[in-house]
Amino acid sequence: MSEIFLSWKNKDLAVRANGEQEYVWVEPNDGKTSSAVRISELSNKLPDRKSNAIIVGDGFDVVEALADQTDFFENGVRLVYVDPPYNTNADVACYKDDLDRSMWLGMLRDRLSALKPHLAADASIWVHLDDCEVHRARLVFDEVFGEEAFVSSVIWQKRTTRESRAAFSSNHDTILVYAPAGAKAWKASRNLLPKDASGLTNRDDDPRGPWADAPFTAPGIRPAQQYRIKTPSGRVLTPPRGRSWYATEPTFKKLLLENRIWFPKGGDGSPRLKLFNDQLRGLVPFTIWGSSETGTNDDAKRHLLSLFPTSSVFDTPKPEELIERIVHVASNEGDLVVDIFAGSGTTGAVAQKMGRRWLLAERNLHTVEKFTFPRLQAVIDGHDTGGITNALNWKGGGSFEVAYVPPKFGSGHSTEDLESLERLALPLSAKRRVA
Incomplete structure (x- = not known):
């Protein structure tokens, strides 16, 4: 079978962060690109191979800096879940959702390529998209991980209400699942779903x-x-x-x-x-995940509103029940779970409640200040009562580090902004010393 490749403008160039919102094309071997990106701790300690971490910065830069300066990836990444911008030209306050298609494809390719060397042998990558770019994205992932790494397309029912103004009322997203070891090898290490007793x-x-x-x-x-x-x-x-x-x-x-x-x-x-x-074998996951089992965008939005009652929250957050299923199938306790488009921090919250290590990278500092950091702090303190908390009997516990990686191009965050986040993060160190 002959290989098929997707071509796009500037495909031979790398897409790097340019400030907090923008991206820029650069030569892959440009001297600026090959210079080290430095990570700065904000909670009085750099993340290491035992840490959980929230890092302010672009995913590409964060992975590069962690690999260069720490042993964070020493035991390998077991699960990557990313919910990137869908490139639908939606009016989204905390990130750009209207990139030139070529830049969007290069952006996603480069960040997953940066993670690839740090994946465990039994790792899997789950990429959450809608119909706008999913068909093009799959060809990109075939190039990054190989066609034989494709495992499945999971259809998630994201809403139960009907949009009567549309030609079709879209009520699903697609989650592409890839495993570099191949579907057959990965199947031997993935977990089955619990059978309903x-x-x-x-x-x-x-x-x-x-x-x-x-x-x-x-x-x-x-x-x-x-x-x-x-x-x-x-x-x-x-x-x-x-x-x-x-x-x-x-x-x-x-x-x-x-x-x-x-x-x-x-x-x-x-x-x-x-x-x-005790004799029942678990269930092989279906490729269609209904809202009754894995929640909807509205369920996730209500959870966020319970945590942040005075804030305007994300329009399409993902429910903890959905992420719980992914984390359950694709990892075990103690494994490292990575999300480089962290947003409100759902992946980290679920990973913490399920006993996994986690890394969240988020470019938008104000998103981290307003949502990601306080949400994970609420999980650690046992103050988050929503999502999967009751199902897992979560009472709180654990810790995480906070760090900053400036963009390679353009200006980074102001000193005042970083000091504001540092004031939030420093009490984490004090709590650890008391404990």
Whole structure:
């Protein structure tokens, strides 16, 4: 199969941050580009391989600075989740959503390319987009990670209301999932979804409690699994055509003695295997995620309003339930989760509640001051009662560092702005000393 590449203007150039909002094209080997980007601590300590961190700065610069100056990525990044600007020309206050398409494609490519060397062997990358650029973005990711790294497109139901003024009422986003090791290898390390135990019943008053049942057959003809089974009603059964019983006859008899075989239809039906809650295998994730399980933009907005009742919050924040599912499937406790378009900090909040390490990078200092920092502080202090807090019985705990990486081009933040954030961040160090 011949490879297909997407071409765009200035594809051979790098896209670097130019101040807090703008980007600029530069030669990849430009002397300015190859000079080191420095990271400055704001909470009296630079992040290290044991830290969580909020860093003010462009994702490209942040990854570069952390790799050059710290051991933050020493154990590898297990999960990257990014919810970048969708490039829809929307009126968004905290970031530019109207980039030239070529610059948007280069911007996303370069930031994911910067992360690529720091990914763990079993890492995955989840990129959240809408219909505007997702088809072009997929070709870019094929170039960065390889076509064989594509795992799936997840469709998330972002809203349940209908937009009657549109040709179609769009109620979904797409999350592209890539794993550099390839889908087959990644499948061996990803986690299954918990099976819902609410549907278990106890139809025979088993003292071990409620159970589910599964067919006691298997595909194919296996001589050792071709035998007769007599039902309680007296019927003699053989396996259906082209199938075998699930286990050999000695195993069947053992299961029967253990009351692990169920005969439906009053004892006249084909045997079924009883499965108790601790024996249920998890579920392979579907590619369509409904709002009843993973929440909507409106759910996330209500959560933010509960945390910031006097502020105008993000229009399309992502619910913690959605990020929880991604973090669950793609990582384990102690793994590093990275989000380089942090916004209100949902990824960090969920990662903290789920026992993961996390890194958030956000260019807009005022977004960090107004939302990201206070939200994560509320999580640490146990004051965030929304999202997945109750489901996980989260009571607070942990810590994080705050740092700043100036852009390579253009002016950085003013001294006054940084001092304002530093005044917020310094009490973190005091709390650690007290603890």
